[in-house]
Amino acid sequence: MVRWAAFSCLLVPVVLLWCGGSFAGATGTALGLAAVTAACRVLLRRSEAGADAAGAARRGRHHRAAPGARGSGRHSGGNTPVT
Structure with missing residues (x-):
């Protein structure tokens, strides 16, 4: 995407000069x-970095349990065998 923007930064002035500007x-x-183009590139990198950080935070919250917290409630006891 940035390559196309850089290309247009060069192409548009050439076309303007060719058309008599x-x-x-x-x-x-x-x-x-x-x-x-520079402002859009900065904003794009910021949003990508924010999305990466938010994804890491979501994954971290999902896998980390508070001390003493029980699981999802699916298992009734500690090491009791299922019969």
Whole structure:
């Protein structure tokens, strides 16, 4: 996704110049697209890191039991054999 954004940061100003736009306008457009691309990349990495941390926290809570806590209630006693 970021590669396409970088490609568009280069392609859009070229197209603007080819269609008769000014060099200053094409430069401003390229800088604006680069800023938006950088901001989106930062936000994407943050959301991925947050999702990884949330997934690890969920997995950690699921496998860790409080001291003295009983299981899910499925087994009635400690080491009693099932008959």
